[in-house]
Amino acid sequence: MHLSDFLRSNAPFLTTGVMLTFLSSFGQTYFISLFAGEIRLEFGLSHGSWGGIYMIGTMASALTMVWAGVLTDVFRVRVLGPLVLAGLALACVAMAFNPWVWALPFVVFALRLFGQGMCSHVAVIAMARWFIATRGRALSIAALGFAVGEALMPMIIVAAMTMMAWQNLWLIAAGVSLLAIPVLARLLAQERTPASMANDDVSLGMLGRQWRRGEVLRHPQFWCMVPAVLGPSAFNTAFFFHQVHLAEVKEIEHLGFVALFPVYTVTGIAAMVLSGWALDRFGTARLTPYYQLPMVAAFLIFALTHSALGLAVGFIFLGLTSGANSTLPNAFWAEFYGTAHIGAIKATATAVMVLGSAIGPGLTGFLIDRGVGIETQFLSVAGYFVVTTGLMIWGIGRAARDLPRTPETAVIRTSSQ
Template sequence: MTYFKFLRENARWLSASYLLAMFSGFGQTFFISLSAGDLRAEFALSHGDLGLLYMLATLGSALTLPYVGKSVDHFPVRTIAAVVMTTLALFCFAMASTFSVWMIALSYYGLRLCGQGMMTHTAVTAAGRWFSARRGRALSIALLGLPTAEALFPLCFVTLAGILGWRGAWTVAALVLLLAALPVLMVLLARDRVPSATEIASIKAEGRQWTRNETLRDSRFWLVSCGINAPAFIGTAIFFHQVYLVNLRGWSLEVFASAFLGMAAGVVCTSLVVGPLIDRFSARRLLPFTLIPLSLACLVLAQYHAPLSAFIFMGLIGISNGFNSTLVSSFWPEVYGTRHMGAIRASAFSVMVFASAAGPGLVGWLIDIGVPFDMQVRAMGLYCLIFCAVLALVARAYRERETILKPE
């Protein structure tokens, strides 16, 4: 099947997954952090204070996600999508009307759980289950929704905030979800996708179907998680403190917001290349290479302070995110099967959310005690290089295990 024929025959479901990933942007750090400066000024919070609030709220969403995430295994995607998108809109309204510190924490919690957590989780779980034989391609297309949001949402927020104020921008986000995104999504998901005979055969060929408890007892799961969640930790930490970064460098927030276009372009190009490569070579074989672009991004940000470095850094972050998100979304069902993927992926997402929660809080605390920002970024890059080697060893262990279990 050609790429364009695949797109044409499955446009309905690919579009639904794409929209879920795109509108998860309202719960992603790159969007939430745009109002961080206004929140600190209005409620007299330091970088560390707001980072701690964000960390605690995100940790709360990570603890909740394994319980609500397994609902994707038991309810239609259409039902899950409707509930999650409506709830996300309500938390956008909550952020727009926040009046106290505890209200900020509650809004952060809901935005992270519904946006970053359940919207993305539903998008990738549904796409991975619908398209077993062409999983890499399907996920690479679905996950293009996130770079679309990264390209459009920051500039839209900055523009709307200049006209309506930051509260008005959050109100518009809620209305877009309820009046535009939700009706379109309900039309697209009115009919569920039935896998073809070839795809059903592919699912059967995947072998052992791991349960969530079995997966969590597998040491390889945790080693892989420590590596593949580095982008969540590093990206979230830097994006959340982007106002501090641009002030430190002497850049403008508009310049940094425009650099998200380079990041989006990196995600799009890489996703479209990596998806077919996964279908051809497998996610396991590509696993050791996923952190190389991120290590280069950290090097650029730490060593070069000219405004151009913002665009180079964001482009490399985009390549890293496109590589990592597409690979990881294919990797879990590839090594653990699809039968219990909703529960397994919810746990994997929860670990990722823990990583993204730790980043803003830790970096904010280090900023407050005077640790140089460049030193922090260099340490992040070194961690990525170390885990390139670790992931290579783990990928080999997965392949050896598959060889042992394969019937002769």
């Protein structure tokens, strides 16, 4: 099927994925950090105090995702999606009106859970379940919402804060989340699903069976993937979290440093699209073991270069893995463990990812305070991704022998509920 035909015939479902990933922006680190100065000033917080509050809220949301993510195995998107968006809207309202510093961890928890956690999770599970033969293409298109948010939100928010109080921007975010609910209902008036409530119309995993979460947790392949899931979230987040400090170390104006972000965004979008196409053509077993190798090159360059050109090259390598990270790992869980219980399985992986986004900034900041330079840390991060690549090559190579010899094709049918 040509791309234009694919987009036209699946427009409502792909739009749902893009919309949910875009709205996850309101709970992403890059969005919340735009208000860091205003929040610290409002509540009289130091950098360390705000960082600690953010870490507590994020870690709590990661733990909650282990259970909340299972809801995607119970409810369809048109039922669960509006609930998630309503929760996100309430979290945004809470950030706008909250007067108590003790409540900040709860507000951060809600933003991270409903935004970064559940909006992303529902979108990914929907793509994995709605599409089988074209799963990679669908995941890469849905992930464009992440890229659009990263590209547009910082500029919009920074410009808007010169014209209105920062609290008003959170109210606007709440309004956007609420307005998306009827749009979602319209898009999914006839929800496409391979019988998400049934076990007989789903794609199978290793050994031709459906894996439950408890079985996955006891399988060695899962633990080979945990460092790979945690790493990009932890160190991508840490890289952007400490961007001001890094610009100072590199003796580059912060504005000049930020001007390189479009290089990262464009590369990430290209990598998303290409990895989705390659995934459908070659499968996750061939591609997933190697997709973090560009991170090795990126952090080596970030550690050693002191020029804007060198940093731009580093951003290209960083974008390659970041883009592929939006498609390959998500398809991996469905292909290797089946889709009957993919919500519970992916919820655990999402919890690891969210946990990484809490650990990364805290760990790197702690080491900076203890005199371990950011460039020295980046050398270690490059080594970390060498190890994760080795684990994936070994683990996936062994596990791939148990995959079904022919791809399972799920029955796609339209139903109303």
